[in-house]
Amino acid sequence: MENTFDTDLVYSIFKLVWRRKAADREEEAEVIMDTDVAGTSRKNRPMTANSNALRVSCELLQIFVTEAVQRAAIIAEAEGNNRIEPTHLERILPQLLLDF
Amino acid sequence: MGESEKTEEAEEMAELLRDRFRLSVITIAEAEGKSASKRHGMEIKEPVVACISDLAFKFAGVLQNPDDSQVLANDVRLFAQHAGRKSVNMEDVMLSAHRNEHLLGLLRSFSRDLKSKEPKTGKTRKRPSKKDDVIDAS
Numbered sequence: 001m002e003n004t005f006d007t008d009l010v011y012s013i014f015k016l017v018w019r020r021k022a023a024d025r026e027e028e029a030e031v032i033m034d035t036d037v038a039g040t041s042r043k044n045r046p047m048t049a050n051s052n053a054l055r056v057s058c059e060l061l062q063i064f065v066t067e068a069v070q071r072a073a074i075i076a077e078a079e080g081n082n083r084i085e086p087t088h089l090e091r092i093l094p095q096l097l098l099d100f
Numbered sequence: 101m102g103e104s105e106k107t108e109e110a111e112e113m114a115e116l117l118r119d120r121f122r123l124s125v126i127t128i129a130e131a132e133g134k135s136a137s138k139r140h141g142m143e144i145k146e147p148v149v150a151c152i153s154d155l156a157f158k159f160a161g162v163l164q165n166p167d168d169s170q171v172l173a174n175d176v177r178l179f180a181q182h183a184g185r186k187s188v189n190m191e192d193v194m195l196s197a198h199r200n201e202h203l204l205g206l207l208r209s210f211s212r213d214l215k216s217k218e219p220k221t222g223k224t225r226k227r228p229s230k231k232d233d234v235i236d237a238s
Contacts, residue, residue: 003128013117013160017173047177049188052214056193059210061156065125068152069132073142083143099200
């Protein structure tokens with residue numbers, strides 16, 4: 001299992017999402033009260049993640065991808081096809097999404 | 101003006117991250133496809149890989165439409181916030197997989213491996229934990 005996601009990549013994805021969310025909340029806070037600088041700055045301290053958490057996240061995403069491929073491969077094999085087609089992915093998609 | 105510029109920048113960033121993410125997914129999926137079938141490797145059609153990559157990316161968190169569900173990134177953030185922390189740790193990630201027993205088991209063993217791989221740095225800094233003190237005292 002040497003193929004896995006880059007922890008830096010996952011971290012930048014997380015940070016992007018968090019930054020967006022923080023910006024949204026900032027807007028909301030501004031609408032409610034204009035002058036509470038201390039409060040907002042405390043809330044806006046950026047979220048961080050430790051390296052092990054990122055590694056586990058990478059593992060989780062990798063399991064998601066391999067699981068998708070493996071399940072689709074089982075369907076393809078059952079049909080006697082050695083190529084995974086979009087229809088095979090369609091078949092396994094509902095259960096896959098429920099499982100994650 | 102400045103705000104629209106900012107969102108544009110974020111969009112660009114998201115695009116870039118998505119492309120990098122897709123590259124990783126392609127290598128993983130191809131390796132998995134080769135080992136999937138015992139007799140001969142499975143060939144995976146291009147749109148299938150693209151689809152899986154999109155799904156995984158949505159699962160991880162970044163979307164064009166910020167109102168859509170952003171599963172993993174938000175989950176771990178909320179869990180960490182609920183615990184009153186400003187940093188996400190392994191427990192938060194594992195909590196996000198709590199609905200699937202098997203998945204949780206996989207992540208548990210993975211995190212155990214991680215912990216056992218780096219015992220030196222952990223132990224040198226580690227003081228005897230408070231739990232042990234309590235037990236000794238009683």
